[in-house]
Amino acid sequence: MRHKPEVLARNLIASTRLFRVEELQLKFSNGVERTYERLISRAGYGAVMVIALENFERAILVEEYCGGTERYELSLPKGLIEPGEDVLAAANRELKEEAGFGAKNLEHLGELSLSPGYMGQKIQLVLAWDLYPEHLPGDEPEPLRIDYIQLKELSQLIHHPSFSEGRALAALYLARDLLSQRGLFPS
Amino acid sequence: MRHKPEVLARNLIASTRLFRVEELQLKFSNGVERTYERLISRAGYGAVMVIALENFERAILVEEYCGGTERYELSLPKGLIEPGEDVLAAANRELKEEAGFGAKNLEHLGELSLSPGYMGQKIQLVLAWDLYPEHLPGDEPEPLRIDYIQLKELSQLIHHPSFSEGRALAALYLARDLLSQRGLFPS
Structure with missing residues (x-):
């Protein structure tokens, strides 16, 4: 160094x-x-992104209007951590608000940066499984539509017309890799 | 939609x-x-990120001082596309400037966004292989140190003390996935 x-x-x-x-x-x-x-x-308490597994073959995506690209985009549930909230609680709350599911199991996988060259922001990655239906009201202007991605088809996301977010693709690949290492996903 | x-x-x-x-x-x-x-x-012509394969088992990383996180970080070679330059030419130029290699083969894999919720920026992903030594002077304030990552060890990057960039991890996983689909990397 x-x-x-x-x-x-x-x-x-x-x-x-x-x-x-x-x-x-x-x-x-x-x-x-x-x-x-x-x-x-200004997100002083950080942010969290959730890879929520419906089963060990597919994960939940949410569709939200994005001000940056000015279109609806599919990505992972995510949001800001609230004051006093731990990472796993924030992940479960965002999952309930954005996708209408809670998770019985949550695991912190690590953190990623956006563009370290000119941004300090980090996002915490949380794997969530054993889901059950539960919806919490969030701060979104309209309900989000949910969708699913097959973990074996991640390479196709790069060509999906409404998916683009790099760190979400990284999070999905990392989750698949860890599931594979644990014998829960066919490598 | x-x-x-x-x-x-x-x-x-x-x-x-x-x-x-x-x-x-x-x-x-x-x-x-x-x-x-x-x-x-203000990057009007877009940006490019290069997954440069030393062989089909490992890729080149570069270490650069990052103003956003205020530390040296390992990531993929990347930079802005210049006016009139196509994506593959920009990738090869950045690879020569930052890592000291040119590539005989370059393939555009697609594009990723940073954070579509509040940023419009996209980065083009380019896979580069059949490398040869060639250095071009760049605009970096100091020479970048180069390093390597084994493609089979990508899941360890999330815990690496000087790697954090989400879209670089996505690019490396996508490249490994495509190599695996082509029978060039053991799945």
């Missing part, structure tokens, strides 16, 4: 309801100086 | 060298109105 660049200056250069942009003046260990910008999310 | 919400208003509310933030006033088909924020990248 190399010596980190020295932070010569750090300034907040933009601020909105959801985002803050910070400008960093960096001096690398070889003497080169650069100006970087980084995006800071 | 549902009827998209109506955009009642669209305003640019922040602008920096790298980012623009747009505020959308949306009216959903059920009458509910909400304010969304979306982040627009």
